[in-house]
Amino acid sequence: MTRLVSVLVPCRNERAHIEAFCADVLRQQLPAGWALEVLVADGRSDDGTAELLQRLAAADARLRVIDNPARIVPAGLNRALEQARGEVLVRMDVHTRYAPDYVARCLEALATSGADNVGGPWRAEGETPMQRAVAAVFQSRWLAGGARSRQLDYDGPVDTVYLGCWPRRTFERFGGFDEALARNQDDEHNLRIVKGGGRVWQSSAIRSAYRPRGSLRALYRQYLQYGYWKPFVMRKHGQPAALRHLVPGAFVLALAGSVAALPFGAPAALPAVLAGAYAAAVLAASLAIAARAGWGLWWRLPGVIAAYHFGYGIGSLWGWFDVLRGAAAGRERFARLTR
Template identity: 70%
Template sequence: MNGQGVRIVSVIVPCRNERLHIAAFCASARAQQLPPGWALELLIADGDSDDGTRGELQRMAAADARIRQIDNPGRIVSCGLNRALAAAQGEVIVRMDVHTRYAPDYVAQCIAALERSGAAVVGGPWRAEGRAPWQRAIAAAFQSRWVAGGARSRQLDYEGEADTVYLGAWRRDTFERFGGFDEQLVRNQDDEHNLRITRGGGRVWQSARIRSLYEPRGSVKALFRQWLQYGYWKPFVMRKHGQPAALRQLVPGIFVGGQLLLTALALLGAPWALPLAWLAAYAGAVGALSLLVAADGHWALLPRLPVVIAAHHVGYGIGTLLGWWDVLRHGRGRERFTKLTR
């Protein structure tokens, strides 16, 4: 609360090289309809952008005192979030992402959900929407709880406790109790923070009233790289806490590891029927998943769905195995997996 009795909500945003998107994002953030007595500040942590993003931010900050540019020399999301947190003045902290579109009452609903639930962190469901055909197929598969292994974060009407939420909103004292984001993690820093909260006795709450729209990657190659990176950093989270946030996170790595093991055994003399049967079983599962996704109003995307689903799972699985190899070998992440994929 400032000297005039106005309560402040701090919106924190990590970004790097977002010149084409940053102005539209800032306009949407400034247009948020807040409850009476609340004011918004927008802190954007720029990770040494070299495409003109910094100039755009400086121009907007000079024109609107609510916008503040924060330097993020660490360049990755977790570092940016922590730099913005350190500068934030609000009693409520709301995280946003440049490539997501928000309902006009997004921040207001975050504040209301925190007050209503008493949870340590709240957020809305992770809803995706694409434009071009491949992006629409990626969004349709992403939105499916079947493809995501039953993750509640893809269930648009769910209200209640969850293991993680999209983006997130917190009272400031949550960070005083549970700490900030792990700067060793390029990805999965939000999952790790939510796991830390639940293991410490706090609650994670999803509200269907917190509405946003995520724009997914636009190609299979970009999708594969994204989920390769997500999978890679997951073992570092598991090593830190001695458990996964959810058992579904183990499945892609088990599939890819099983395929590699059975293929190696076949090369050593075991029947080739074993790896072929394993692969055929997965192909059948992908086909069934594709039909389930298509049946939800996406029949025109059916030829693309098996490719998208396989890229999602196989990328995550390969990344998980590479992550475990590095965790067990020396415990450090590879440089190539520190580069963001968008």
């Protein structure tokens, strides 16, 4: 009897990337006895993506297009999940490239670990010089803060994992994705699993490569959104997924507070000391990253590091403001596409 694995793909306005992605996923080499279906939840694309998807689906019966009127990732995942027929569900992202045995390795990790969610390390690889700089910082411990999900050789339990692969029983036990969270819905779902007594597992044999943002503006906006939605996750569960998520916001608050306190007699040197210490740390981190990733990138790295930190920090403070004032839902502006 053939067993079915369903691939869930949220998508909106990806005309330039969707064809290569579909070819990638439809080439997956599955173990004997397994078959594949791919459900792309299109969020009412208006750039030609929807029409191209319909043509691709007409050419390959394994591909199905699902309507996602809410246009955000968690809603797309849930709409695809509702129509998926597989006993195993795998999430894929359009801006990621996958090893030919990606799904097979996911199935293997599920079988050997017995976990409720498995995935591979979050590897970033850039094509343009700016993307390569963004990827180099992304992969560095200076940004990751010790997150095991970015340790490429780590195998074992994690608090969250890139993308994910679940047996259907995981969703029956823990539910689907929270549609109130335009971002961080994957972290929240993994936190829900772990708090509920389940396990999230990383296997270094599951290989993929994520294409990061290609400009400082897009990177800043992306992490502004990630930071903004994190307090909503914390409010829901009464705890952060990890303390490292609090650090950028605390630094931005300290820096802004030291400036705001100047008219009230605070030491004039305090903002300069904080900014200088941060600049020195960023320069040291940039040199360390450039030594590993290539000296041609070094002059881009300080701006990339700052975009990551200040985007996330300012976003998280904005999110905390809305959470503490009792906002029932996040602001729509923090749910818009950032590419």
